[in-house]
Amino acid sequence: MKYLIHHSLVLTAFFIVFGIWSCSTSTTEMSFDSSKLKKASQEDVEKIIESFILAKDGDVIHIPAGFYNLKTQLILDNINNVTIKGEGMEQTVLSFRELKAGGEGVKLVGNNIKIENISVEDAPGDGIKSQHCDGITFRKVNVTWTNGDKSKNGTYAIYPVQCKNVMIDECIASHSKDAGIYVGQSENIIVRNSLAFGNVAGIEIENSDNAEVYGNTARDNSGGILVFNLPGLPKSDGKGTKIYDNDVISNNHVNFATALSDEPNGNTVTMIPPGSGIVLLAAKEVEVYNNRIHKNKTVGIAIANYHITGFPMDAPNWSPFTSNIFLHNNDLKRTWRLPDLSKEFGQLISVYNAHGKGKTQDIIYDGFWDKSLSDNIETNPMNICIQEKEMEKLNFTLFDLWEGEENIKSSKDYSPFNCKTEIKTDVSAVTKL
Amino acid sequence: MKKHHSIYIPILTLSLVAVFISCQETKVQEDDFWNESEIMAAEAPEIEIADLDFNEIPFKNLSDYGFFKGKLNKLEVAEKVLLYEPASSLFTDYAFKSRFIWMPEGASGKIIEDKEGTMSFPDQTIIIKNFYYPIDFRSPEGAKRILETRLLIKKEGVWEAYPYIWKDDQSDAEYKVVGGEKKVSWIDSQGESQVINYIIPNKNQCKNCHNVNEVMVPIGVKAKHLNHELDFGSETVNQLVKWKKEGYLSGMNHPVSHYPSMVNYNDPSNDLNLRALAYLDINCGHCHRAEGPASTSGLFLTYEEKDSLKLGINKTPVAAGFGAGSFKYDIVPGKADQSILIYRMETTQVGAAMPEIGRVTSHVEGLEIIKSWINSMEN
Numbered sequence: 001m002k003y004l005i006h007h008s009l010v011l012t013a014f015f016i017v018f019g020i021w022s023c024s025t026s027t028t029e030m031s032f033d034s035s036k037l038k039k040a041s042q043e044d045v046e047k048i049i050e051s052f053i054l055a056k057d058g059d060v061i062h063i064p065a066g067f068y069n070l071k072t073q074l075i076l077d078n079i080n081n082v083t084i085k086g087e088g089m090e091q092t093v094l095s096f097r098e099l100k101a102g103g104e105g106v107k108l109v110g111n112n113i114k115i116e117n118i119s120v121e122d123a124p125g126d127g128i129k130s131q132h133c134d135g136i137t138f139r140k141v142n143v144t145w146t147n148g149d150k151s152k153n154g155t156y157a158i159y160p161v162q163c164k165n166v167m168i169d170e171c172i173a174s175h176s177k178d179a180g181i182y183v184g185q186s187e188n189i190i191v192r193n194s195l196a197f198g199n200v201a202g203i204e205i206e207n208s209d210n211a212e213v214y215g216n217t218a219r220d221n222s223g224g225i226l227v228f229n230l231p232g233l234p235k236s237d238g239k240g241t242k243i244y245d246n247d248v249i250s251n252n253h254v255n256f257a258t259a260l261s262d263e264p265n266g267n268t269v270t271m272i273p274p275g276s277g278i279v280l281l282a283a284k285e286v287e288v289y290n291n292r293i294h295k296n297k298t299v300g301i302a303i304a305n306y307h308i309t310g311f312p313m314d315a316p317n318w319s320p321f322t323s324n325i326f327l328h329n330n331d332l333k334r335t336w337r338l339p340d341l342s343k344e345f346g347q348l349i350s351v352y353n354a355h356g357k358g359k360t361q362d363i364i365y366d367g368f369w370d371k372s373l374s375d376n377i378e379t380n381p382m383n384i385c386i387q388e389k390e391m392e393k394l395n396f397t398l399f400d401l402w403e404g405e406e407n408i409k410s411s412k413d414y415s416p417f418n419c420k421t422e423i424k425t426d427v428s429a430v431t432k433l
Numbered sequence: 434m435k436k437h438h439s440i441y442i443p444i445l446t447l448s449l450v451a452v453f454i455s456c457q458e459t460k461v462q463e464d465d466f467w468n469e470s471e472i473m474a475a476e477a478p479e480i481e482i483a484d485l486d487f488n489e490i491p492f493k494n495l496s497d498y499g500f501f502k503g504k505l506n507k508l509e510v511a512e513k514v515l516l517y518e519p520a521s522s523l524f525t526d527y528a529f530k531s532r533f534i535w536m537p538e539g540a541s542g543k544i545i546e547d548k549e550g551t552m553s554f555p556d557q558t559i560i561i562k563n564f565y566y567p568i569d570f571r572s573p574e575g576a577k578r579i580l581e582t583r584l585l586i587k588k589e590g591v592w593e594a595y596p597y598i599w600k601d602d603q604s605d606a607e608y609k610v611v612g613g614e615k616k617v618s619w620i621d622s623q624g625e626s627q628v629i630n631y632i633i634p635n636k637n638q639c640k641n642c643h644n645v646n647e648v649m650v651p652i653g654v655k656a657k658h659l660n661h662e663l664d665f666g667s668e669t670v671n672q673l674v675k676w677k678k679e680g681y682l683s684g685m686n687h688p689v690s691h692y693p694s695m696v697n698y699n700d701p702s703n704d705l706n707l708r709a710l711a712y713l714d715i716n717c718g719h720c721h722r723a724e725g726p727a728s729t730s731g732l733f734l735t736y737e738e739k740d741s742l743k744l745g746i747n748k749t750p751v752a753a754g755f756g757a758g759s760f761k762y763d764i765v766p767g768k769a770d771q772s773i774l775i776y777r778m779e780t781t782q783v784g785a786a787m788p789e790i791g792r793v794t795s796h797v798e799g800l801e802i803i804k805s806w807i808n809s810m811e812n
Contacts, residue, residue, distance in 0.1 A: 049611045053636045072612045075637035078647045100614060100632045102641070103789040109640075109647055125754065125784030131726060132647050154784055155754025161729050178754050185729060230751060232731040232742055234723065258759060266749040266761035266773065311749050311761075315742065 024254035024274040024342065027198045027220050028148055031172055034093040034121060037067040045070060048094075055079045063118065065091035073102040078132075079110045086118030089142040089172065097122040104129040104159070111135050114433075121146055126156045127176070133163040137433045142172040143180075150175060150198075150256045156182040157199070162235070164188055167433040171195075177257050178269050179204035180221070183211065185235035190430045191216060200257045201226050201269050202248075208238040212427045217247040222255040223276040224248035224296065227283040228268065231306070231315030239284035239324075240425050243291060248277045250295040250335075255343065264343070268309055273298045273346025275339055275360070282306040285324045287423035293330055297337035298346050299361045301327055303384060305368035308345065308401070321370050321382055326421045327363065328387040332394055334360040353397040354410040362394040365417070366401060378416045385419040466618060467601055469568060469576050474504040475604035482511065482535055487557055487588055491595040495582050495606035500533065500561055506579060506603040508563055515679055516665060517672055519658035521698045521711040524796040525564065526629055527621070528580070529573065533561040534654065534681065541683040542654075542676070548737050550656020550693045552682075560585040560651055569620040580615060581633055582606050585643070585651050592649040594639035610636040634790050641790055645724045652719050657736065660694035695736050698802055709806035710736045712799055716788060732763055745774055746810070753777075756785040766810035775804060 040048075045068050051061045052074045058081045065087040074094065076082060086092025096105035105123030108115065112135040119142040120127045127143035130136045143157035157173035160166045161184040171194040173180030180199035183189050189211035195218075196202035202218030204226040205211045218224035225248060227241050254260070257270040264270035272279065275298030280286055282305060293300040306313055306320030313320040338358050340346030353361050365384060367377060374381035377398070388394055391414055398416075400409035480499030492498060495505070502511050510516070514533045522530065536542070540555035565579040584595040597606035598613060612635035618628045634641075643649050653659075659672040668675075671689050676682040696703040698712040713721075714736040720727035721734040730751050733743040742748050745763030750756070750773055758776040765771045777787040779795050786792060 046611050049635060053610045071614065072635045073638060075635070075640070077637045077640050099783055100630070101634070101783060101786075101790040101793070102638065103784065123784070124782070125756075125789075126752075131729070155752060155756075159752075161752075178752070182752075184752065230749070232748055233751060234728050234731060257754075262759045265757040265759050266763075267753060267757050268749070312747055 024222075024340065025220065025250075025252050026150065026254045026256070028150065028175070029198060029220075030146065031142060031144065031174070032090045034067055034090075034095070034119065034146070037065070037091070037093055040064075040066040040068045044068070049074065052076055055082055057081055059083075060085065063087075063092050063094070067093045067095060069095050069098060070105070071098050071100050073099065073105065073107060075107045076110055076113065079113075081112045082110060083114040083116070084108075084118070085114075085116050088117050089119045089140055092117065093119045093121055095121045096124065099124055107131070108133065108136065113137070114139065116140050119143070120157075123154045125154050126159045127154060127173075129156070129159040129161065130163055130166075131161050133160065133166075135165045135433060136160055136163050137167040137169070138171050139167070139169045140171065143174075143176075144172070145175040147175075150177070151259060153177045153256075156180075158182070159184070160189075161185055165430050165433060166190070167430050169193055172197075173202075174198045176200065178267065179226070182206065183208055185233060185238075188427055188430050190214075190427050195219075196221060196224075198253060200253070200255055201272065202251065204228060204269075205241050206230060206238070207233050207235045209240050210425050210427065211241045212425055213241065213243045214245045217249070218251060219247065219249040220253050221251045222253045222257075222274045223269075223272040223279050224251040224293075225278045226269075226272070227278075227280050227286050229282040229284065229306075229318065230268065231311075231313060231318045231320070236315065236317035237284065237319065240423065241283070241286045242423060242425050243278065243286070243288045246291045248291055248293045248296065248300075251275065251277055252295070252297045252335075252337065260342070266311070268311075271309060271343055271345055273340035273343040273349070275299065275337070275346070277301055280304060280322050280325060281308075282318075282320050283322045283325070284319070285423050286322075287326045287328075289327070289329045291330045292333075293362075294333040295335040295337075297335050297360055298339040298349055299364050300332045300334070301330070301363045302345075302349075303363070303365040304345075305366055307368045308366050319370075321368065322384070323370075323382040324421055324423065325383070326385045326387075326423055328385075328420075330388055332362040332388065334362060334395065348399070348401075348408070349397070352399065352408045352410050353395065354412040355395045355397065359395055361397050363388070363414075364397045364399065367399040368401065380416045380419065383419070383421055384417050385421045386414060386417045387420060391418075466616065467578055469578075471602050472506065472576075473602040473604050474506050477501050477503065477505040482513070482559070483538060487586075490586060490588070491584075491608045493608055495597045495599075498559075498584075500535070500559075505605060506599075508579070513679070514561070515676070515681065516663070517654065517659060517676075518663050519653040519715065520661050520695045521658070521715045522653075523715050523791070524799055525791050526617075526631060526794050527570075527619075527627070527796075528564045528566060528631070529577070531563045531565070532653065535559045535561070536681055539680075541681055543684050544656050544673075544682065544692060548693060549735075550660070552654055552656065554587055554651075554654075556587055556589060558587045560654065566617055566619045570622045571620065571624065578617070579603060579606070580617065580631060583639070585649075592643070592651065594636060594643065594649065596633070596636055596639070598633055609633075612636075612638065629793055632790070632793060638790055641726065642719045642788070644719070644726050653715075657693040657695045658715070660689055660692050661697075698799070705802070705806055705809060707736075708802050710738075712802050716799070720788070745772075754784070755782075756780075756787070758785075764807055764810070765812075767808060767812035769804035769807040772807055775800065775807065778803065 104126035145153035179201035180196035202221035277296035
């Protein structure tokens with residue numbers, strides 16, 4: 001393993017010295033150096049493209065060791081029971097740096113598809129997208145970008161969408177401009193034993209049902225693990241996610257989803273403040289437990305409603321509220337670093353939290369609730385349950401943002417949320433993949 | 434020091450050679466431009482389409498099918514190979530297109546009574562689409578360079594795409610699944626010379642667009658695209674009527690006014706809203722619909738779409754990544770320059786550009802329509 005220098009170290013030092021800014025890091029760390037691999041010949045590259053195009057049900061597409069410079073997409077078109085295997089993440093590398101057209105490097109469509117022991121680099125858009133799959137396994141797959149300038153990186157690294165029975169196991173996703181591992185509009189999902197680093201979002205579960213995220217490391221992203229539900233999608237809402245036994249460490253990376261000088265755009269991820277461990281946004285039925293959530297400079301776990309984005313909330317079969325949440329038995333450790341000031345959400349936490357300006361928060365709740373259910377939040381209308389050890393020692397803030405920026409209120413009172421709630425998931429079908 | 438010198442000299446020599454070679458390469462590249470003089474037109478063999486063994490498809494060469502008679506590159510069609518043209522057409526880097534359809538004797542298509550007038554087709558239907566550039570757009574009937582012929586053939590109930598790439602000498606086109614790239618130049622309608630690297634998609638990329646619920650389908654052969662008059666040389670007549678007359682449509686019991694039709698976005702006499710929707714339909718709607726690959730976005734850009742959120746008005750993006758630029762919404766009414774839709778239609782950056790394939794340039798005229806449409810919306 002070769003580690004490159006954190007290239008904003010100098011800047012970071014500057015900020016520490018002057019103490020005027022919170023310090024986001026940036027990293028271009030590489031898991032290995034693919035430039036040392038033998039370059040595959042044009043003939044070998046075409047052979048791989050043809051093996052995808054001519055694939056039949058039940059094929060094993062074996063990609064020998066080497067560095068493959070692809071100028072066209074690799075697409076598996078609605079074929080079943082296909083395994084794509086390289087000779088290892090550090091041996092077989094598909095590079096899409098010179099891709100001429102297409103939204104993603106690799107696209108997989110079909111049922112019971114496996115991709116394993118392979119790396120994908122530098123796709124202009126997404127790395128590997130799988131769509132409309134029933135049974136899709138990513139195992140020991142590494143997807144990354146090698147640009148020094150991360151503003152040139154692509155969107156999602158590992159990207160199953162509209163799939164059923166998704167297994168992501170022992171994968172590495174790094175340096176994506178949005179989410180490293182992103183599972184969208186899918187159901188029955190396991191993301192386990194994987195590593196996500198240097199992304200804006202490490203692991204994201206969006207508009208999906210029945211997911212378990214465990215045994216992963218999400219470090220050095222802007223946000224570690226996200227559970228979102230966004231409005232206006234064909235799969236209109238999602239529920240049922242367990243996040244456990246993960247290391248969610250030092251997710252203090254600068255948010256490079258947009259240029260630093262730019263305001264956030266319409267992608268919600270552009271609003272994520274550096275220093276966020278776990279973020280729940282319009283999430284339903286989520287249990288977060290037994291995670292080590294350390295050194296995330298802004299907030300360990302954020303419970304947020306869609307209101308905080310400021311975007312329109314009118315969409316069918318979808319609720320902007322986060323509800324039925326159970327946080328317990330997490331190991332939360334703060335950092336000495338100043339929380340984020342680069343994003344509005346970060347400024348809110350840094351300035352208006354209930355523990356003093358510039359204090360990192362372990363858990364925050366933005367305090368919006370469905371007023372048709374109750375006229376006060378003390379009744380815990382959204383069923384937000386928090387049972388962390390030594391709760392009194394944690395920095396917990398409940399905000400009241402109903403009156404807008406002019407009158408932001410906050411409270412340390414966690415007593416309304418001292419409850420338990422049962423979250424059900426069943427991913428037994430996925431463990432067989 | 435001496436030691437160092439002895440190392441430097443070969444390096445110096447090497448780099449001089451390298452410079453020399455790279456200069457040479459530049460020259461070669463200039464010669465690389467295709468030239469009309471390369472044309473070595475060849476006579477197409479006499480083949481009856483009806484006699485083809487469909488189990489042997491795809492054939493190695495385009496000439497093996499018998500679609501064209503005489504000199505292949507004249508694209509003069511055999512009997513029963515019928516010209517068609519959608520009212521509005523997909524932008525493909527200013528390429529000209531000619532489209533034909535063939536059905537076996539006695540078999541015919543049917544219009545399904547849905548809102549688009551989708552058609553069902555018999556087995557062995559062949560759809561032929563040629564992509565070419567006239568050398569001078571001001572005389573489009575003059576010399577041209579044909580790049581691709583894409584076939585869609587229905588066998589045992591399933592459509593499959595077969596891409597053929599034309600040889601530079603235009604003598605024939607060969608079946609090639611891996612796609613490619615060709616430098617193409619032309620004189621545009623203003624007399625300006627244009628050069629692009631034309632991208633030929635690989636076979637499976639066809640499905641990026643020709644896709645309804647992951648099943649391969651044709652796009653342009655729906656009643657809504659064909660329900661208008663076309664000059665067939667011998668007569669100018671509504672295409673649906675022509676198809677019926679040729680035996681390519683059966684069960685068409687209503688007058689053409691009964692069937693859906695779409696406007697031509699190029700015709701400024703049409704309503705701006707309809708022109709914009711027609712443009713979005715044929716350029717985006719094959720993917721951006723509930724049954725298409727871009728359904729993930731919730732952005733549906735078909736001619737029939739009425740829901741303003743689904744059309745992108747004040748809709749936040751989902752997985753747009755840097756495709757969103759610095760903007761918040763797909764369409765901001767009255768503000769084309771702040772709309773993600775315009776940004777993605779205009780940019781040529783791979784990964785942000787829309788459509789994702791088939792375009793390395795911006796369609797200035799198309800953008801004008803969509804910009805005017807957005808700017809005309811009340812804020």
